[in-house]
Amino acid sequence: MEVIRDIKEMQAIARAMRMADKTIGFVPTMGALHKGHLGLIRQAVKENDISVVSIFVNPIQFGPQEDFRRYPRPLSKDLALCRKAGVDFVFCPRPQDFYPSGYKTFIEVKELSDALCGACRPGHFRGVVTVVAKLFNILQPSCAYFGQKDAQQAVIIKKMVSDLNMPVKLKVMPIIREKDGLAFSSRNIYLSREQRKDAAVLSAALHIAGNLVKSGIRDAHKIIRKIKGVIKAKKAARIDYVSIVDPDNLRPVKKITGRCLIALAVWIGKTRLIDNIIVTV
Ligand code: AMP
Numbered sequence: 029m030e031v032i033r034d035i036k037e038m039q040a041i042a043r044a045m046r047m048a049d050k051t052i053g054f055v056p057t058m059g060a061l062h063k064g065h066l067g068l069i070r071q072a073v074k075e076n077d078i079s080v081v082s083i084f085v086n087p088i089q090f091g092p093q094e095d096f097r098r099y100p101r102p103l104s105k106d107l108a109l110c111r112k113a114g115v116d117f118v119f120c121p122r123p124q125d126f127y128p129s130g131y132k133t134f135i136e137v138k139e140l141s142d143a144l145c146g147a148c149r150p151g152h153f154r155g156v157v158t159v160v161a162k163l164f165n166i167l168q169p170s171c172a173y174f175g176q177k178d179a180q181q182a183v184i185i186k187k188m189v190s191d192l193n194m195p196v197k198l199k200v201m202p203i204i205r206e207k208d209g210l211a212f213s214s215r216n217i218y219l220s221r222e223q224r225k226d227a228a229v230l231s232a233a234l235h236i237a238g239n240l241v242k243s244g245i246r247d248a249h250k251i252i253r254k255i256k257g258v259i260k261a262k263k264a265a266r267i268d269y270v271s272i273v274d275p276d277n278l279r280p281v282k283k284i285t286g287r288c289l290i291a292l293a294v295w296i297g298k299t300r301l302i303d304n305i306i307v308t309v
Contacts, residue, residue: 029107029110029111029115029116029117029118030116030117030118031107031117031118031120032117032118032119032120033120033121033122034121034125035121035125035126035166038080038117038119038121038166038167039166039167041117042080042166042167042168042169043168045077045078046168050076050077050078051075051076051077051078051170051171052076052077052078052079052080052167052168052169052170052171053071053072053073053075053076053078053079053080053169053170053171053172053173054072054079054080054081054082054163054164054167054169054171054172054173054196055068055069055072055079055080055081055082055172055173056082056084056159056160056163056172056174057081057082057083057084058083058084058085058086058099058214059083059084059085059100059101059102059103059106059214060099060100060101060102060106060214060217061083061105061106061109061110061214062212062213062214062216063204063212064175064177064203064204064211064212064213065175065212066109066113066204067175067201067202067204068173068174068175068201069081069110069113069115069173070113071173071199071201072115072171072173073113073114073115075171076170076171078116078117079114079115079116079117080115080116080117080118080119080167080169081110081115081117081118081119082118082119082120082121082163083103083106083118083119083120084119084120084121084123084126084159084163085099085101086155086156086159087123087127087155088127088134088151088154088155088158088159089151089152089153089154089155089156089159090152090155091149091150091151091152094149095215095218099214100214100217103120106118119163119166119167126159126162133158134154134155134158135154135157135158135161135188135192136153136154136157137153137157137184137187137188137191140153140180140183140184140187140277140278141153141154141157141184143180143271143273143278143279144180144269144271144273144278144291144293145180145269145293145302146180147269148268148269148293153180153181153184156181156184156185157184157185157188160172160185160188161188161192161194164189164194164196168195168196169196170196170197171196171197171198171199172185172196172197172198172199173198173199173200173201174198174199174200174201175200175201175202175203175204176200176201176202176203176304176306177203177204177211177212177213177302177303177304178302179275179289179291179304180278180291182198182200183275183276183278185198186198203303203304205231208228208231209228209230209231209232209235210224210227210228210230210231210301211230211231211301211302211303213301213302215299215300215301216299216301218297218298218299219296219297219299220297222264223264223296223297223299226262226263226264226265226296227296227299227301229258229259229261229262229265229294230259230292230294230301230302230303231303232258233254233255233258233259233292234255234290234292234303234304234305235305236254236255236258237251237254237255237290237305237307238290238305238307240254241284241288241307241309245284246283246284246285246309247282247283247284248272248280248281248282248283248284248288249282251272251284251290252270252271252272255270255290255292256270259292259294262296264296264297265294265295265296266294266295267292267293267294267295268292268293268294268295268300269291269292269293270290270291270292271290271291271292272284272288272289272290272291273288273289273291274287274288274289275287275288275289275306284307284309285309286308286309287306287307287308288306288307288308288309289304289305289306290304290305290306290307291303291304292304
């Protein structure tokens with residue numbers, strides 16, 4: 029496995045691989061790798077001739093009051109996990125090379141970026157889309173892997189790829205969870221022991237919602253109210269949003285029909301966690 033910091037070097041390696049007709053599987057991450065990331069990484073390794081994982085804590089997707097500075101960066105542990113998973117290249121660009129002074133170009137996916145997390149984190153998806161577009165340009169991968177954990181991100185990236193005619197296939201992999209249902213996240217390490225227990229309420233509430241749909245309830249409002257009630261029972265929890273939307277255009281739905289995305293963001297103490305499920309009727 030090789031660790032590449034230089035953008036031009038990474039570009040040259042990827043170009044040489046493409047010229048040799050090798051498929052490139054790409055997994056963009058911010059590091060602090062866990063089993064959720066490893067699901068994507070293993071898939072990329074399995075399905076492609078060459079696998080590339082990027083580790084880059086992207087400054088432009090964090091708001092001024094967010095956790096950019098304290099975001100975990102356990103690089104040597106991450107590299108060991110990538111090596112063990114059979115990754116060929118880990119790309120860790122230097123922030124000052126990635127966004128040199130005078131950097132001016134940003135990509136925005138309208139409307140989809142204003143829903144759900146976009147409403148609470150202005151500018152977040154503009155940062156995400158821009159970093160992913162730049163990484164796609166550098167690597168020109170055959171296939172890129174994203175997690176359903178960040179459902180809105182996956183929808184927005186799909187739209188960017190389609191709107192900008194980018195020649196990359198996208199795969200969205202299922203959410204990997206801890207035993208008690210909590211979705212793996214790099215931010216889970218911020219949680220105290222007590223908060224960690226309370227954090228299971230996100231997936232528990234979604235599970236209850238899934239069962240309500242199974243039992244025949246179709247009124248989205250009723251389901252949202254139930255989810256909020258379950259979450260509010262935990263003292264440490266503060267709800268950012270609970271929404272039921274069309275999984276393709278992220279518009280709120282009133283009645284559950286076809287496929288619906290039930291998504292939520294909840295603060296547990298000072299840590300903001302997200303989770304979601306898709307229900308199908
Ligand atoms: P991040 O490092 O948080 O930017 O995440 C990198 C990729 O890993 C994104 O596509 C996430 O959706 C995905 N991911 C993060 N956590 C999980 C999880 N628990 N299950 C599946 N995918 C995940």
